[in-house]
Amino acid sequence: MRISKSRAVRAVTAAVAVGLIATGCSSERGKDDAKGGDKDTFVFAGTGDPGSLDPALAADGETYRVTRQAFEALLKHEPGGSKLVGGLAESWEGNDAGTVWTFNLRKGVKFHDGEAFNAAAVCANYDHWFNWTGTYQTSAVSYYWQSIMGGFKNNEDPETPKPNYKSCTAKDEHTAVIEVNEASANLPGGFSLQALAIHSPKAIKEYEKQEASAKGDAITYPKYSQEAGTVAGTGPYKITDWNKGNKEVALERFDDYWGEKAKVKNLVIRTIDTPEGRRQALQAGDIDGYDLVAPADVKTLEEAGFQVPTRDVFNLFYLGMTQEANPALKKREVRQAIAHAVDRENMVKTQLPEGGKVATQFMPHTVAGHSDKVKTYAYDTNKAKQLLKDAGESALKIDFCYPTEVTRPYMPAPQDMFELMKADLEKAGITVTPKPMKWAPDYLDATEAGSCALHMLGWTGDFNDGYNFIGTWFSEYDKQWGFKDETVFTAVNAGSKEGDPAKRIEAYKKANEVIMEYLPGLPVSSSPPAIAFAKNVNPPNVSPLTQESFAEVSFK
Structure with missing residues (x-):
């Protein structure tokens, strides 16, 4: 790197x-x-x-x-x-x-x-x-x-x-x-x-x-x-x-490139960590394009003549729970309480672009293997309180990490999304201690190391197979989640070595059902991220995997 x-x-x-x-x-x-x-x-x-x-x-x-x-x-x-x-x-x-x-x-x-x-x-x-x-x-x-x-x-x-x-x-x-x-x-x-x-x-x-x-x-x-x-x-x-x-x-x-040469000689990739900062830079002519357009900005930019293509849905945003970072999370009733406490419909309505959906499992609905038989967790503050009481955790205190200086395809406004979930959890009686961290490398390293009891992360698929989602997280012990459950691991891995595509998809569906019964964390949403370009740019092909090649870009 x-x-x-x-x-x-x-x-x-x-x-x-x-x-x-x-x-x-x-x-x-x-x-x-x-x-x-x-x-x-x-x-x-x-x-x-x-x-x-x-x-x-x-x-x-x-x-x-x-x-x-x-x-x-x-x-x-x-x-x-x-x-x-x-x-x-x-x-x-x-x-x-x-x-x-x-x-x-x-x-x-x-x-x-x-x-x-x-x-x-x-x-x-x-x-x-x-x-x-x-x-x-x-x-x-x-x-x-x-x-x-x-x-x-x-x-x-x-x-x-x-x-x-x-x-x-x-x-x-x-x-x-x-x-x-x-x-x-x-x-x-x-x-x-x-x-x-x-x-x-x-x-x-x-x-x-x-x-x-x-x-x-x-x-x-x-x-x-x-x-x-x-x-x-x-x-x-x-x-x-x-x-x-x-x-x-x-x-x-690189002029000795084996394929079609890049159409523009120089490329600068700059970090502007707020959606409004990126929008203003494009409007001022300071940049030629930017990623992860805030949902509220799409219409404004299009009406002004900017180009704002939207990618297909191929991501998942989730609330992670690390059991080894807080012993209370080892109790399924506590994890269920957290799931019922979060108003995901409100999150999708207020934070995501048009086309965003509440996630029922750790896989977007556009990927084969998505099941319609998973256990679901509707927003219900009273049920969350009762589950905490049943678990003996009515006075639960928990650290909640969230990233700063970043926007992700599945997470347009991290702090706003954190604040919504924090408020929901506190309504259910959970005392939340915020732990803001710079995205790279602090936040990424801390979540990978299992240091954050609650955290916000997501995934844009690397390639089109359901195992790239559920296998990424739940095929074996992972410090980010901090649990060991052979029932989950076995179910997730059942499709990974299956050569028959139809049988593999059925195995993924069953795995999703097992995962949501165990509930290692809370899948929140999937959304179609937008990308913006100046009026004088011929944009690259936009990718559902967010794998744009800027060698395709040229100026009109």
């Missing part, structure tokens, strides 16, 4: 100059652009800072928004959709058992540092991740590797999942073969993840000279992942600077 400050090119200086608009006079540049001046820089506002320039160390969309422009995985999704297509692999094939995956790689591909892409490079990456040690083995750092491939060559913690990755072989220069021990519903979809995007072997050698470290819940990431200059992918843009003071990353078109 990160890099060392480096090879600043003249064009980068120009990109950074444009990027300074949030702090002063550079807004004049944006206005010149809006009038038809220099069009060599596209400035896009995200909602939070990236955590790293090495996507393998990340698990959040703000990091991936940046790295997706510079790194490519073996597979990807079709523009604007969720169908898997070739990425760095032109084609791929799995054996009948789902344990051997053969990738026919593209020829003539170069990394940003000039190294050639080939099968040996693919294997260098997978073996690098498999051989991680120390802090790299913590779930906060290697979340996606563990989710898709299990543990490591030498697990250092008994709670780390057993490794499913077996080997990678360069059959020839342009054929890589990856073997796993058991078939998984996470494959082949997992091969499309940014966390498994391919890096230059030369860069990997530099990565391996550095260590991540941890003190309590705080992770110190390696220097290479925090400054531009070391990381090298194969994408249409290369990362040239990370100006943390101005909260922006600068990228420059």
Whole structure:
């Protein structure tokens, strides 16, 4: 996720100059652009800072928004959709058992540092991740590797999942073969993840000279992942600077890119952490686009001539409960009380864009495996009070973490949503202690480590399979939830190795019913997030997976 400050090119200086608009006079540049001046820089506002320039160390969309422009995985999704297509692999094939995956790689591909892409490079990456040690083995750092491939060559913690990755072989220069021990519903979809995007072997050698470290819940990431200059992918843009003071990353078109070249030379991705701040910057001509438009702003922007496409629903927002962070949460009556205490209908009505829905389970209604037979928990303050009384927890006190300096597709206004849930819980007699934390890395690290009794999080699907939702959270013990229940784990995993699609979907439905009976947390809502662009922009294909490629952008 990160890099060392480096090879600043003249064009980068120009990109950074444009990027300074949030702090002063550079807004004049944006206005010149809006009038038809220099069009060599596209400035896009995200909602939070990236955590790293090495996507393998990340698990959040703000990091991936940046790295997706510079790194490519073996597979990807079709523009604007969720169908898997070739990425760095032109084609791929799995054996009948789902344990051997053969990738026919593209020829003539170069990394940003000039190294050639080939099968040996693919294997260098997978073996690098498999051989991680120390802090790299913590779930906060290697979340996606563990989710898709299990543990490591030498697990250092008994709670780390057993490794499913077996080997990678360069059959020839342009054929890589990856073997796993058991078939998984996470494959082949997992091969499309940014966390498994391919890096230059030369860069990997530099990565391996550095260590991540941890003190309590705080992770110190390696220097290479925090400054531009070391990381090298194969994408249409290369990362040239990370100006943390101005909260922006600068990228420059990679002219040796194997595919269609980026249409705009320079790309700046800036953090503007409030919806109103992003809207005002677009209206002023300081930026050319931004993500997660506040529901109330959609009509205003459209009437003014801005472009505001809406993505399809492919996310879930939930109230997480970490049982090991507060013993009271181990009682199902307490978890049920919290579920009945929260007015989710009001949340959807007041906080989400048109098309948002109350979630009945940990999977959006647009994903196959969604069940109409799950146990439901209607808003009922009196019932919540009674359940707390029955559990002997009428005077419950609980910490509630929520993120700051961020907006997510499933969570347009985190503090407002927190305040609504806090008020609901207090009506039921629960004393809430607010714990605000900066999104990256503090909040993400704390929730992954299981430090937050109650917390707000969500998920936008990585690929179109129900296991990518329920399997992400409930396939095994996870510190974020802090419970061990074999009935839940068995039900969730029942579909993960099922080859018959119809049987797999039925298994997912049953798993959703088991999960909602146990109630590890409260699914709150699903919503269609909007993204906005200036009048003079030809936008990229908008993705239900929020995987937009800014190489597709051009100016009118």
